[in-house]
Amino acid sequence: MTGRHRIQGIPVTDIAEQFGTPLYIYDGEELEHGYERIRSRLHPSVDILYSLKANPNLSVCSLLGGLGAGAEVSSAAELAVARAAGVSPADTIFLGPGKSEEEVATALTAGIHSLICESYGELDLINKIAGEMGITAPVALRVNPQSAAKGAGLRMGGKPRQFGIDEGILMADPGLTARFPSVRLMGVHAYLGTRILSSDVVAENTAQILDMAQRLTDRLQFPLETVDFGGGLGVAYFQGEEDLDVDALTGQLNPIVEAFRAQHPRTRVLMELGRFLTATAGLYVTRVRYVKESMGQHFAVTDGGTNHHMAAVGIGSFAKRNFPMSILNRAQEPTEQLWQVTGPLCTPNDTLGKNVALSEVRVGDLIGVHRSGAYGPTASPTRFLSHGYPAEVLVHRGTPLLVHERESVSDILSRQPVHHELATTRTNGG
Numbered sequence: 056m057t058g059r060h061r062i063q064g065i066p067v068t069d070i071a072e073q074f075g076t077p078l079y080i081y082d083g084e085e086l087e088h089g090y091e092r093i094r095s096r097l098h099p100s101v102d103i104l105y106s107l108k109a110n111p112n113l114s115v116c117s118l119l120g121g122l123g124a125g126a127e128v129s130s131a132a133e134l135a136v137a138r139a140a141g142v143s144p145a146d147t148i149f150l151g152p153g154k155s156e157e158e159v160a161t162a163l164t165a166g167i168h169s170l171i172c173e174s175y176g177e178l179d180l181i182n183k184i185a186g187e188m189g190i191t192a193p194v195a196l197r198v199n200p201q202s203a204a205k206g207a208g209l210r211m212g213g214k215p216r217q218f219g220i221d222e223g224i225l226m227a228d229p230g231l232t233a234r235f236p237s238v239r240l241m242g243v244h245a246y247l248g249t250r251i252l253s254s255d256v257v258a259e260n261t262a263q264i265l266d267m268a269q270r271l272t273d274r275l276q277f278p279l280e281t282v283d284f285g286g287g288l289g290v291a292y293f294q295g296e297e298d299l300d301v302d303a304l305t306g307q308l309n310p311i312v313e314a315f316r317a318q319h320p321r322t323r324v325l326m327e328l329g330r331f332l333t334a335t336a337g338l339y340v341t342r343v344r345y346v347k348e349s350m351g352q353h354f355a356v357t358d359g360g361t362n363h364h365m366a367a368v369g370i371g372s373f374a375k376r377n378f379p380m381s382i383l384n385r386a387q388e389p390t391e392q393l394w395q396v397t398g399p400l401c402t403p404n405d406t407l408g409k410n411v412a413l414s415e416v417r418v419g420d421l422i423g424v425h426r427s428g429a430y431g432p433t434a435s436p437t438r439f440l441s442h443g444y445p446a447e448v449l450v451h452r453g454t455p456l457l458v459h460e461r462e463s464v465s466d467i468l469s470r471q472p473v474h475h476e477l478a479t480t481r482t483n484g485g
């Protein structure tokens with residue numbers, strides 16, 4: 056077989072043979088290069104936090120943590136993963152609009168860098184819990200700015216949102232700090248959107264957030280120990296999109312940070328990156344079970360679908376746009392037919408790719424969805440039709456490591472207590 060797709064020199068066909076399909080494969084080398092690509096160019100005073108939401112796999116997090124990334128977590132489990140991955144609590148922040156009492160207490164006990172507070176109700180809760188623990192809680196306010204630059208795939212601020220507290224409300228509340236004595240207000244956070252592919256938009260957002268942080272601290276009178284300007288950097292998935300040019304991006308961003316640092320030499324500056332650090336390192340691998348024709352169209356029915364890769368259905372858009380896809384075992388053959396690549400689910404929505412140009416697909420072929428390292432299985436309905444979570448493999452220094460076991464039928468049954476009385480209520484002739 057010629058033209059087999061390889062990861063670190065290893066044919067993906069071999070990895071699929073060893074671990075079965077469907078499966079996710081992460082390329083440790085690409086994770087490392089992706090991190091270094093931005094780290095080496097970004098202003099040294101900006102600390103990069105890895106947003107676990109994009110890919111909470113423990114080994115992925117360990118690898119990024121080992122390279123120096125901190126962690127941005129949004130649940131007790133993500134916090135536990137970050138800690139198990141060796142990320143220091145001092146480099147961990149906890150955000151999310153619906154934190155539980157238990158999560159707040161756990162984060163405070165762990166001694167994380169800061170809780171990112173999203174509402175007045177949460178300020179009350181943090182103040183109460185910290186008071187009971189006899190500590191003051193380090194808190195940064197997540198702020199929904201009055202306005203935000205357009206150009207994100209999904210906007211998170213500058214309009215009515217469940218995230219953060221409106222800038223206008225905070226500016227009208229100069230007495231805020233005094234009302235929460237067990238809260239040490241120490242920072243400002245804003246995250247304005249995801250899938251941003253324009254360095255102008257990132258730079259404009261950042262400048263606006265840094266200005267806003269200054270306005271808020273002047274008004275509310277707290278020391279600006281930390282400012283987190285979010286991130287939301289995208290990667291190109293679809294036709295017509297282009298990856299961010301990291302040189303151009305940091306060329307615009309660094310002077311803005313530099314000017315801010317001149318005014319605030321002791322303020323810790325944070326940036327959160329999820330998709331940008333993981334997307335290009337991931338490959339979703341499915342095996343073709345059947346090929347068929349319907350009304351003149353070619354269908355390749357694979358063993359995995361949107362139950363593992365919901366994002367492939369198309370993000371934030373009604374028109375179906377395809378992720379980059381290819382046949383992995385015959386990578387170099389010319390693409391001459393249009394294929395509907397569909398999964399095993401009983402819904403027409405289970406379409407990984409529509410009219411994908413491929414060579415003639417055969418039963419047993421491996422079809423890969425590239426750039427799938429972010430928002431993959433954990434952002435998908437993995438229990439739909441009870442196929443369960445796929446296996447995940449990380450290729451580290453030339454060795455494929457199993458980093459998440461495939462969920463089995465017994466795994467799925469084991470979470471469901473058996474109530475025998477339910478099956479014995481009806482007797483024949485009774």
Ligand SMILES: *Cc1c(COP(=O)(O)O)cnc(C)c1O
Pocket residue numbers: 106108109127150246248249250285286287288327328329330331429
């Ligand atoms: C989702 C999220 C991120 C990560 O976003 P990416 O676009 O994957 O980088 C970072 N910060 C916050 C607050 C988020 O909600």
